[in-house]
Amino acid sequence: xxxxxxxxxxxxxxxxxxxxxxxxxxxxxxxxxxxxxxxxxxxxxxxxxxxxxxxxxxxxxxxxxxxxxxxxxxxxxxxxxxxxxxxxxxxxxxxxxxxxxxxxxxxxxxxxxxxxxxxxxxxxxxx
Numbered sequence: 001x002x003x004x005x006x007x008x009x010x011x012x013x014x015x016x017x018x019x020x021x022x023x024x025x026x027x028x029x030x031x032x033x034x035x036x037x038x039x040x041x042x043x044x045x046x047x048x049x050x051x052x053x054x055x056x057x058x059x060x061x062x063x064x065x066x067x068x069x070x071x072x073x074x075x076x077x078x079x080x081x082x083x084x085x086x087x088x089x090x091x092x093x094x095x096x097x098x099x100x101x102x103x104x105x106x107x108x109x110x111x112x113x114x115x116x117x118x119x120x121x122x123x124x125x126x127x
Contacts, residue, residue: 034059038110038118055110055118064097066090066110074113079122081106099124 038055055075056067066075077097079086081104088097102124110118 034122036108036120036122038108038120040116041119053116055120057108057110057120057122059122059124062099062101064099064108066095066097068092068095069112069116072112072114076111078109078111079106080109 035056035058038057040053053069055069058065064077064079066077068075073092075090077088077090079099079102083104084102084106086099086102090097105121105123108120108122112118
């Protein structure tokens with residue numbers, strides 16, 4: 001009886017590891033993705049509590065997708081580094097921005113329709 005239990009445990013363990021390996025292999029074909037948090041800049045030397053309002057920006061397969069703060073409907077987006085820049089508009093009901101092939105570290109600047117500006121840095125690679 002003990003041999004049967006050991007045999008069943010080995011089979012279950014083998015099936016589990018095969019399933020996990022298959023999941024790892026399928027995730028390797030995904031394009032690079034990254035999620036960053038955009039926050040407002042606080043002027044230097046000015047004491048201030050960190051803002052609780054932030055924008056999440058997810059990058060995947062050449063597309064940026066944004067979360068929207070409450071009461072914001074439209075954002076102007078600028079993706080900038082020393083050599084290149086891209087600008088676009090995103091809407092609450094269409095929160096994505098397709099990017100041309102870009103490579104390097106970029107600043108993302110989002111200006112909301114209520115006048116607030118949020119900043120963050122992202123590393124992009126050519127798609």
